[in-house]
Amino acid sequence: MIRRPRLVSGVAVGILIALLFLAPVLYAVMLSFESPTHFLNSPMTLGKPVLSNFGKAWSQADLGPELLRTILYAVVAGLASTALGLLIAFPIARRLVRGSAALYTFLFIGVFLPLSIIPLYAEARSMDLYNNTIGYIILHIEPGMPLAVMLLVASVSTLPAEFDEVAWMEGASYLSYLWRVVVPMVRPALLIAFLYALLGVWNDIIGPVALLSSSSLYPVTEGVFTFYGSNSSEWTLLAAAVVIVSLPVVALFIACQRQLNRASLAGSVKG
Amino acid sequence: MTKAPVTTGDAVRGKARRARPARLLSRTSKITMWGGLALALVVYLLFGIGPMIGNVIISFTDYTQLAWATTHVVGFANYASMFTSQSTAFYQSIVTTVVFTLAVTLGQSALGLLLAHKLVGDSKWAAVGRLLVFVPIALGVTIVGLVWIMIFDPAQGPATSFFGLFGVHSAFLGADGWALGIVIFVQIWQNAGFSTLVFIGGLRAIDPSLYEAGAMDGIGTWRRLRKITFPLLAPSVTANVMLALVGAFTTYNLIYVLTGGGSSYGTQTLGMLAFNDAFGVNAETNLGYGAAVTVALFVMTLVVATPVLIYLRGRERRLLR
Numbered sequence: 001m002i003r004r005p006r007l008v009s010g011v012a013v014g015i016l017i018a019l020l021f022l023a024p025v026l027y028a029v030m031l032s033f034e035s036p037t038h039f040l041n042s043p044m045t046l047g048k049p050v051l052s053n054f055g056k057a058w059s060q061a062d063l064g065p066e067l068l069r070t071i072l073y074a075v076v077a078g079l080a081s082t083a084l085g086l087l088i089a090f091p092i093a094r095r096l097v098r099g100s101a102a103l104y105t106f107l108f109i110g111v112f113l114p115l116s117i118i119p120l121y122a123e124a125r126s127m128d129l130y131n132n133t134i135g136y137i138i139l140h141i142e143p144g145m146p147l148a149v150m151l152l153v154a155s156v157s158t159l160p161a162e163f164d165e166v167a168w169m170e171g172a173s174y175l176s177y178l179w180r181v182v183v184p185m186v187r188p189a190l191l192i193a194f195l196y197a198l199l200g201v202w203n204d205i206i207g208p209v210a211l212l213s214s215s216s217l218y219p220v221t222e223g224v225f226t227f228y229g230s231n232s233s234e235w236t237l238l239a240a241a242v243v244i245v246s247l248p249v250v251a252l253f254i255a256c257q258r259q260l261n262r263a264s265l266a267g268s269v270k271g
Numbered sequence: 272m273t274k275a276p277v278t279t280g281d282a283v284r285g286k287a288r289r290a291r292p293a294r295l296l297s298r299t300s301k302i303t304m305w306g307g308l309a310l311a312l313v314v315y316l317l318f319g320i321g322p323m324i325g326n327v328i329i330s331f332t333d334y335t336q337l338a339w340a341t342t343h344v345v346g347f348a349n350y351a352s353m354f355t356s357q358s359t360a361f362y363q364s365i366v367t368t369v370v371f372t373l374a375v376t377l378g379q380s381a382l383g384l385l386l387a388h389k390l391v392g393d394s395k396w397a398a399v400g401r402l403l404v405f406v407p408i409a410l411g412v413t414i415v416g417l418v419w420i421m422i423f424d425p426a427q428g429p430a431t432s433f434f435g436l437f438g439v440h441s442a443f444l445g446a447d448g449w450a451l452g453i454v455i456f457v458q459i460w461q462n463a464g465f466s467t468l469v470f471i472g473g474l475r476a477i478d479p480s481l482y483e484a485g486a487m488d489g490i491g492t493w494r495r496l497r498k499i500t501f502p503l504l505a506p507s508v509t510a511n512v513m514l515a516l517v518g519a520f521t522t523y524n525l526i527y528v529l530t531g532g533g534s535s536y537g538t539q540t541l542g543m544l545a546f547n548d549a550f551g552v553n554a555e556t557n558l559g560y561g562a563a564v565t566v567a568l569f570v571m572t573l574v575v576a577t578p579v580l581i582y583l584r585g586r587e588r589r590l591l592r
Binding site: 009010013014017018020021022024025027028031039040044084085087088091096097107109110111112113114115116117118119120122123138139141142143145146164165168169171173174175199202203204205206209210221224225228235238239242245246249250252253254257 | 295296297299300301303304307308310311312314315317318319320321322323324325326329334336385386389396400401402403404405406407408409410411412413414417418419420421422424427429432460513517521523524527528542545546549550558561562565568569572573576
């Protein structure tokens with residue numbers, strides 16, 4: 001049975017969440033279905049819903065190809081970042097190398113590094129990573145690594161070291177051991193590290209401008225920005241573009257959130 | 272790598288000193304381990320540490336990136352000018368950063384804790400709540416920024432209608448008194464879901480038998496929260512405060528989307544100032560100065576975050592004893 005004050009505070013938080021987190025998103029969705037003239041005359045009401053914004057937004061900017069490109073950048077860089085993080089984290093957590101503690105501190109400093117765009121740009125030019133797909137991905141691997149190492153060292157440390165010893169005595173190779181035994185057991189940490197790295201690419205607003213020059217390589221955030229002008233009559237288009245771009249990302253997170261919840265539940269059942 | 276199982280001066284603390292499992296690895300496995308480690312460290316050095324060192328070097332020059340200009344070593348001139356000629360912008364941005372960081376760190380952690388406390392359960396509503404709270408993170412800074420720009424639009428936005436009810440009219444993101452508050456609010460709004468996630472993980476890791484023991488001793492909700500939940504959440508508090516703190520210190524992208532860099536509306540934090548000087552509105556004149564601001568930002572982040580981290584770790588040890 002639910003006690004009264006509990007129910008009241010539950011409802012209060014429910015209303016808070018609805019107002020704070022649902023309303024702004026719904027407003028953008030509402031705008032995307034409004035005709036521009038209706039929006040200009042009475043911006044706060046939903047007129048007769050129209051679909052034309054979506055078609056226009058889709059064709060005016062290269063949203064489709066840009067979206068695919070962004071997913072490619074973010075997923076590959078995120079995976080590489082997580083994998084390299086594990087390759088550092090495992091030897092540190094198991095103290096397989098001398099100076100593990102110093103190495104950990106060295107990686108920890110990376111969490112505090114601010115963006116150094118000018119040297120990065122110079123590096124990109126000299127290493128032929130400027131304005132090409134592979135280069136753009138390589139340049140985005142590092143930002144996720146420090147946090148990946150922190151999370152994975154913590155997670156690997158909770159696994160009993162006897163696992164390693166048994167497997168290695170039976171002759172399992174390092175990589176296949178990591179892949180078959182460690183990866184499944186530290187999956188929640190891997191997932192968080194991956195999402196964090198992926199979001200770094202997704203949230204990068206200076207990278208596209210500083211590290212790419214041809215618009216045919218731009219990620220989708222640049223495409224959405226083309227609808228943002230001083231002219232608010234275009235805003236129904238902007239809202240439509242926002243909705244189009246958000247759908248796949250939100251879908252990805254819904255899929256991952258299930259995993260995350262299951263993972264953190266499973267992690268809590270230990271003796 | 273030496274064959275000695277345990278070497279002195281090594282960081283093997285706390286644990287029993289037994290033979291290193293590394294010697295169980297086959298020769299090829301050892302090579303792959305070192306290879307993987309080396310590859311990962313090369314990426315980290317080249318694209319993480321390297322550019323920062325580059326920044327330190329550039330900060331001692333008057334580098335401009337203009338093809339015809341020669342670069343000179345200017346010593347500490349760029350650092351000196353932070354405190355003299357361009358001081359208003361620098362001092363102002365320090366104040367802005369402190370206000371922004373304090374408000375965001377406290378607000379994001381508090382809201383995250385409140386939401387996690389209510390959304391930790393297994394009910395369907397809790398799952399829906401967790402999803403909604405997490406959506407802004409998935410949307411990313413560009414989308415989040417654009418949505419709030421539309422909401423705070425002085426002509427058409429719902430915020431205009433809402434505040435109009437109270438007779439308050441403002442240019443919001445274009446108004447001195449408002450812009451920083453809105454930027455703080457949106458930064459918290461965007462990242463609250465992350466704090467919630469970390470706190471939910473922490474809450475779930477608490478052994479339920481402790482609550483049962485507490486219930487048997489007949490302690491009330493408030494005491495239970497104070498004596499059991501909060502102390503055991505200490506590691507989550509550390510993680511949250513550190514991530515919010517460092518995030519708030521170095522951020523520039525959300526501010527850039529919301530106010531375009533905003534030196535005129537009081538939203539130019541140090542991270543934003545470093546961006547503006549290296550790449551944005553003030554870039555052409557002297558990249559060395561921008562690099563110096565970036566170095567200052569890094570040092571300040573370390574100077575502020577290290578004692579906070581030491582304090583929070585100490586707090587963990589005290590509370591979990």
